[in-house]
Amino acid sequence: MDNVIVVSLLVLGGIAALAAVILYVISKKFKVEEDPRIDQVADLLPGANCGGCGYAGCRNFAEGCVKDLNGKFCTAGGSDVMAKIAEVLGGEVSAPDPKVAVVRCGGSTACRPKTNKYEGAATCAIVASTYGGETGCAFGCIGLGDCVAVCKFGALSIDEATGLPKVNEEKCTACGACASACPKMVIELRKKALKFRKVYVSCVNKDKGPIAKKACSNACIGCGKCVKACNFEAIKLENNLAYIDSSLCKMCRKCVEQCPTGALKEENFPPRKPKDEAAPQLNAASGADKVNINPPQAQQAPMADNKNNQSNEQ
Amino acid sequence: MELKTFSMGGVHPADKKLSAGSPIQAFPVPAQVTIPCAMHIGAPAEIVVAKGDKVKVGTLIAKANGFVSANIHSSVSGTVFKIEPVADASGYTKMAVVINVEGDEWEETIDRTPDINANVDAYSPEEIINLVHEAGVVGMGGATFPTKVKLSIPLEKKAEAVLINAVECEPYLTADHRVLLEKADEMLIGTRLLMKAVKVERAYVGIEQNKMDAIEKLTALCASKYPDITIVPLKLRYPQGSEKHLIKAIMGKEVPSGRLPIDVGAVVDNAGTAVAVYEAVMKKKPLIERVVTVTGDSVKNPSNFMVRIGTPIQALIEAVGGLPEDTGKIISGGPMMGKAITRTDIPVAKGTSGVLMLPESLAHRGPLANCIRCGKCVDACPMGLEPYLLAIYGKNKNFEESEANHVTDCIECGCCVFSCPSNRPILDFVRFGKQNVMKIIRARSAKK
Numbered sequence: 001m002d003n004v005i006v007v008s009l010l011v012l013g014g015i016a017a018l019a020a021v022i023l024y025v026i027s028k029k030f031k032v033e034e035d036p037r038i039d040q041v042a043d044l045l046p047g048a049n050c051g052g053c054g055y056a057g058c059r060n061f062a063e064g065c066v067k068d069l070n071g072k073f074c075t076a077g078g079s080d081v082m083a084k085i086a087e088v089l090g091g092e093v094s095a096p097d098p099k100v101a102v103v104r105c106g107g108s109t110a111c112r113p114k115t116n117k118y119e120g121a122a123t124c125a126i127v128a129s130t131y132g133g134e135t136g137c138a139f140g141c142i143g144l145g146d147c148v149a150v151c152k153f154g155a156l157s158i159d160e161a162t163g164l165p166k167v168n169e170e171k172c173t174a175c176g177a178c179a180s181a182c183p184k185m186v187i188e189l190r191k192k193a194l195k196f197r198k199v200y201v202s203c204v205n206k207d208k209g210p211i212a213k214k215a216c217s218n219a220c221i222g223c224g225k226c227v228k229a230c231n232f233e234a235i236k237l238e239n240n241l242a243y244i245d246s247s248l249c250k251m252c253r254k255c256v257e258q259c260p261t262g263a264l265k266e267e268n269f270p271p272r273k274p275k276d277e278a279a280p281q282l283n284a285a286s287g288a289d290k291v292n293i294n295p296p297q298a299q300q301a302p303m304a305d306n307k308n309n310q311s312n313e314q
Numbered sequence: 315m316e317l318k319t320f321s322m323g324g325v326h327p328a329d330k331k332l333s334a335g336s337p338i339q340a341f342p343v344p345a346q347v348t349i350p351c352a353m354h355i356g357a358p359a360e361i362v363v364a365k366g367d368k369v370k371v372g373t374l375i376a377k378a379n380g381f382v383s384a385n386i387h388s389s390v391s392g393t394v395f396k397i398e399p400v401a402d403a404s405g406y407t408k409m410a411v412v413i414n415v416e417g418d419e420w421e422e423t424i425d426r427t428p429d430i431n432a433n434v435d436a437y438s439p440e441e442i443i444n445l446v447h448e449a450g451v452v453g454m455g456g457a458t459f460p461t462k463v464k465l466s467i468p469l470e471k472k473a474e475a476v477l478i479n480a481v482e483c484e485p486y487l488t489a490d491h492r493v494l495l496e497k498a499d500e501m502l503i504g505t506r507l508l509m510k511a512v513k514v515e516r517a518y519v520g521i522e523q524n525k526m527d528a529i530e531k532l533t534a535l536c537a538s539k540y541p542d543i544t545i546v547p548l549k550l551r552y553p554q555g556s557e558k559h560l561i562k563a564i565m566g567k568e569v570p571s572g573r574l575p576i577d578v579g580a581v582v583d584n585a586g587t588a589v590a591v592y593e594a595v596m597k598k599k600p601l602i603e604r605v606v607t608v609t610g611d612s613v614k615n616p617s618n619f620m621v622r623i624g625t626p627i628q629a630l631i632e633a634v635g636g637l638p639e640d641t642g643k644i645i646s647g648g649p650m651m652g653k654a655i656t657r658t659d660i661p662v663a664k665g666t667s668g669v670l671m672l673p674e675s676l677a678h679r680g681p682l683a684n685c686i687r688c689g690k691c692v693d694a695c696p697m698g699l700e701p702y703l704l705a706i707y708g709k710n711k712n713f714e715e716s717e718a719n720h721v722t723d724c725i726e727c728g729c730c731v732f733s734c735p736s737n738r739p740i741l742d743f744v745r746f747g748k749q750n751v752m753k754i755i756r757a758r759s760a761k762k
Contacts, residue, residue: 116656119679121709121742129749130742131656132405207407 046076048152052175076173098192099174105141105186106202106218108162128183136215139205147178169196191246196268203263206239220263226255319549320559323696325729333609333616334488340620347624350410353663354458356382367394372421384460385450387600389622391419403655424599431596434506442511449594454586458665465511474579476508476517481555484648487668489605490585492618494528502540504588517543518564553727557582610671612638628658642677645670680737691730701730705740708747716747
């Protein structure tokens, strides 16, 4: 019996020793030299593998940074992370304009009536490849949440009241995953302004005015009033649809006052001053449900008559 | 004798051929028609008329744009009212010509006499293909593939036989059945024209055995007048009307994956297409009208109409006694492969074989449950694919694996969904995968 134990110990021990020697030799001889800075950079990155930088994942991006930092930017990490990376690698980081995802559809359940019922596989991509959707608008948000599913940062959620996705600007890193997942191209990355203020056309419907209006009371009808109101040539009208270039927009909000349907939206602005009486009247007459954040003390302000206050102040 | 059929998969939904006994009635010309420019597979036709132009029945209004495309002719006489994008069955807008009808004046070249002209020998194959092209004939079964393209066989390939698809395996639809009964001679002469165009000596007409009257009539007719055409009765089985399955059923040959019927020497055309070819060649009449079955379980008078292309579907629904109150879904085409439509102001196109009003009780999918791995979809798949697997790949956007598992062979017949006890939307995901794989393949070949 003793003999068996000794022999097996010797044999197995011998194999182990031999394998250790082989492994040692190979690991020395075929060692892959890797820049240790890649690991350092990768540790600094958020690790979400969101793809917002254009690389396949965070480690891939770290390799890219080590090769050449010029022009690289991690949208998820932002300037803080990039500054740390610059510290490790040395060199300058060029930060592009910060951006934020904006849902350009105001077709809430209240203003965009359903014309049919969809029963198939519940993803936006499949609905879009099958037909125009449950409402008369073949351009707008489908509302099944493909964007919510791809967001790695929990910045998107479907608002129960409107049936539309809602962006949590604090969490949004502008990686662009939602924008490329949206089959209707409703979501756009727009320039991030102070306090997340934004002025944008909340519609992507290219139908002619009457058709668009019939499908959705909040639709852009291509009337062009906003284009005339804009002093900075930031608004273009193409295919019956207005578009505000966020890089040219000075956020004067003159266009918002002019919009007859409420397709133009201003968000996260303080309430307008009461002396500006023309604007609230226009809004009240059009029944626009403008997204607006009203602090409690502003309830008496004229803007407080908004029917559908989608305030999401944190 | 054992009846012929295809070898693998398939299902048998209830027939419900409610309108089989209703003869084809000429549908009155509506006050306005909307003729879309993309009613065929391939490039949309290029519009050659302008607003305000006067057109007659048979006037060319849109020209084929490229090889895989088809001419489109006015189906009415009148004035072009507008040319603009109009919403189609899917809710998306497509370019269309809207014509206000004035009288019913036909182009002089069209022979409107009912006489049968059987003089096939007067035309050469090239002349036949050219006339078919001029007339804008497309596959009338629903896929609307331009017939000219099918007849233009590449030099290195050789056809052996023409197969006429008179299977009509979709439940409810009876348009082809009535064509077989009422236009038998036209259909068979059209078949001879097709045989001449592709230079073959034999043709087979595949008919499912639920159309015994048509089988008997055509068998007698072929025995006396058309000995080169054989009528083949087929066992009831869906999707026998798919061209690959018809080839398997009649010729016993299997079209290899990714290949075309011509690779096994077959040219398959629908019975309605054969009639359209006859009219195009012998009567110089373009494809301006087609037989449409308007039916449904609660419909008062299920009927078959000869309808001008561009007639609004609403008019057809009114003609059969209006929309039944219990309607849950309106479908353009048959219940298996047709598409649900979201509005009734859309026009009848070249591929509209039927308008089906399904009652509420039949219109909806059952409650969704988890896949229980029963494999019924695999048994039912007539292409020998694994639908459950392709559905998972489609859902996860794993298009490489979709392609590796031959998603492009899917004919979208819906047998998998029909057989699924868990009511899974298998085909939705498979089709999504197929569309994306096709895109990838096109991008790849464009790069080369």
